[in-house]
Amino acid sequence: MRRGLFVGRFQPPHLGHLHAIKQALEECDELIIVIGSSQYSHTFENPFTAGERFEMIRLMLRDGGVDLSKVIIIPVPDVGEHSLWVSRIESYCPRFDVVYTNNPLVQRLFKEAGYEVREPKLYRRDVEMGTAIRKRIVEGDLWEDFVSRSVAEYLKKSGGVQRLKEIFGKSDRS
Amino acid sequence: MRRGLFVGRFQPPHLGHLHAIKQALEECDELIIVIGSSQYSHTFENPFTAGERFEMIRLMLRDGGVDLSKVIIIPVPDVGEHSLWVSRIESYCPRFDVVYTNNPLVQRLFKEAGYEVREPKLYRRDVEMGTAIRKRIVEGDLWEDFVSRSVAEYLKKSGGVQRLKEIFGKSDRS
Amino acid sequence: MRRGLFVGRFQPPHLGHLHAIKQALEECDELIIVIGSSQYSHTFENPFTAGERFEMIRLMLRDGGVDLSKVIIIPVPDVGEHSLWVSRIESYCPRFDVVYTNNPLVQRLFKEAGYEVREPKLYRRDVEMGTAIRKRIVEGDLWEDFVSRSVAEYLKKSGGVQRLKEIFGKSDRS
Amino acid sequence: MRRGLFVGRFQPPHLGHLHAIKQALEECDELIIVIGSSQYSHTFENPFTAGERFEMIRLMLRDGGVDLSKVIIIPVPDVGEHSLWVSRIESYCPRFDVVYTNNPLVQRLFKEAGYEVREPKLYRRDVEMGTAIRKRIVEGDLWEDFVSRSVAEYLKKSGGVQRLKEIFGKSDRS
């Protein structure tokens, strides 16, 4: 059995993530989805808790018709020292064979540790979709098209949209 | 939808855990299984990594005929300050309604935070089955009856049994 | 008895703080004053130690004629994860009933935890008085009017002014 | 002005503490009372939060007729490395001149840092009164005579006694 690993912060989970996950699942029997920086929330970079992101990822995968039994979702906290991060991932996750990521740092760290790394093709050539979505939410622009339907609903009902606006609408985004 | 939360260290997952999880699932639509102290491994109290425990829990649930689509497994690292621990759990997990645990400290912390807490009936009246299993592995006694079949196989094949023996067979259990 | 909570970093304590504390004390029997980010010092954002800030707050309250027996001052270190911060405050402080703050993040965190939050009216409409004072000290502009008389004296005698100039006069403010 | 420093964990504050504090106040104009290990709670060694301990110390000092305006109470979290601990205390507290303690480690650390250290005379020759009180509470023995009247009341009303019994009555004290 071949298992892949996909790492993201999912702030929030968006169609770019879904696109990459589907590509990875075409080549693997199972895919571990790591929710990175899991300990953070209530910042502009990381507004949503790991629990909220977990819930939204499951909604997105269902919307996208992904077979949930082939997916393992694991929140992993940052360790604060890049040289320890691959070991942290290995410790929190079941064994995996290949890493899917477009992030240059994540690519480099896994390569230095001897892993095979593959780059999913980008969705709409958009490298910073998460940041774009958060900015749009704060500024009151349209953002719903970048996420799946149930994720948009969740963000509105759960208070996530209001949290971003309240904290960052008044002050600087820092 | 009613969601329960069950917390354990799963060092290793054993039949007592399976018994309690099945009870909880009779009362809930979904159950979050928290792998506590997720950052630790290679000690007598916590010999296995969160990733190894994750893999073994899935094997145990399959052995036990539990519907995996009703279960959410989440490793959560200890925060080192009990007064912060319930908030840590709330941050890492999707929303939950009721907590299942036999641990007096966990009971107390969730009660102080206002949660409903239920005690699963113990399996074979055994309160310290995990400790017993680890001692038996180190001392070369029989331990396979306390875990499900696939977990026993995994522990042997993955090197878990050997790890416990090598580290704690020669020296004190500290 | 009704107890309020007021959170600030007090870098340094200034007339805006005094103004807000007096408002809060009109509505409460006792006020807990939390010195936030208590572990930091010697940075531009947090130049003074918690001990120095503690001493200056007492001087400012005496200058302002505040009854010290109605005030409880407690330094609380940042926890680094916003989702744990309210629990950290609850753990370090005696029980409190209402939170006074103009900070959007602090407001949001206490609201999500179920607390009543009130906004003191701003003094001279100045939202960033602490930053302004620190900049003026580094650049050699007048700053004494923004703090009470004894705080100005303390900052000069204790070496606080010199520390800010020495560390940040030569280099970038980072 | 001469300022003393007295360090304790206050689990709970007892008559030995009161006795030592009164002795120190005979020699000093002001006394800083440090609540050590402030981040811990819900363990047998440290059952009560810093906030609960803060509240009980104030009750005890009032019971004992101590002039509260001469006392500064400051919770200080352990730093986990003894070589940094005196700097941590210096950072959290206003300047002090002399340290009062019977603890050999605290004595040694402050001596190595160049401080004058004085040993208060013990109350009833009892070196481990805090541990004795916690054991008695768990086992249901009489403990009220070791603390001041209002502290005993607080422990009963606030749920502190029940917390100790619930967590440690059923299981080992670890």
Added chain:
Amino acid sequence: MRRGLFVGRFQPPHLGHLHAIKQALEECDELIIVIGSSQYSHTFENPFTAGERFEMIRLMLRDGGVDLSKVIIIPVPDVGEHSLWVSRIESYCPRFDVVYTNNPLVQRLFKEAGYEVREPKLYRRDVEMGTAIRKRIVEGDLWEDFVSRSVAEYLKKSGGVQRLKEIFGKSDRS
């Protein structure tokens, strides 16, 4: 015997460091070279691990004809709280008498702790040589002239140059 202390991050070790170290060794019998921020790597500010920096410092000192038996190299991790940092250095290093540094913060911290601090004369008036080198490596400009010959070789052979380019060539330098 007179011992000096020189602190740097050595990202990478460059001719400015060598120049300062030689000056210090003219006044001291032995020099402790602290590799600061030792826990960090794989960032633009701190691309190289403490081990890589250790190796490069030794190469640089040999290139520069420095007597290695007069030098003690010690990696020291940041403590995250400036008020504790001098104690951390004292704990990790053998006793020292005088501190050599051009960094205003390091100067201030050691002065507040009572140490004699001396400023080495700058090499080519260059205060930010490390940053300049890292930028040049990322952008493909010439950088080899700023480091000693063996350090340049090491950076090329060990993959250090490639790491900087891969991680920061594609994305922002953050």
Added chain:
Amino acid sequence: MRRGLFVGRFQPPHLGHLHAIKQALEECDELIIVIGSSQYSHTFENPFTAGERFEMIRLMLRDGGVDLSKVIIIPVPDVGEHSLWVSRIESYCPRFDVVYTNNPLVQRLFKEAGYEVREPKLYRRDVEMGTAIRKRIVEGDLWEDFVSRSVAEYLKKSGGVQRLKEIFGKSDRS
């Protein structure tokens, strides 16, 4: 060039360490000596600071006629999670080829990471010489025979012996 790694806590450095280091140096061109648990001091397990241990190791190696130019001494702080520890060592140290240790946990961790591990022959069959020395110092028994001459002198002159007696002579060894 072949480089070995030898890990110890060196509390204090003793003749068993010297014996093992000499064996390792017979097989390697250079030996990295890691001072483990470098952040701890002033406890019974770890009474001496990393700086004190560093100084004593150099004295011991000189006493023992070891060529200091073949030895690299590096203090490395514990990371608190065994699964990250080998990566921490790799990050703090120059590249190494083989690990020398008698500690079962260290053996296991390096083996799981793919390293060659060798066991030095024990000196006088003594597995716990460090503990024995510390006990003897506290209890006033003879201990000088277990360390080299200059280490014994250093421990007496530097106050190390007095520290152990003062902290642990009066109270429990915890």
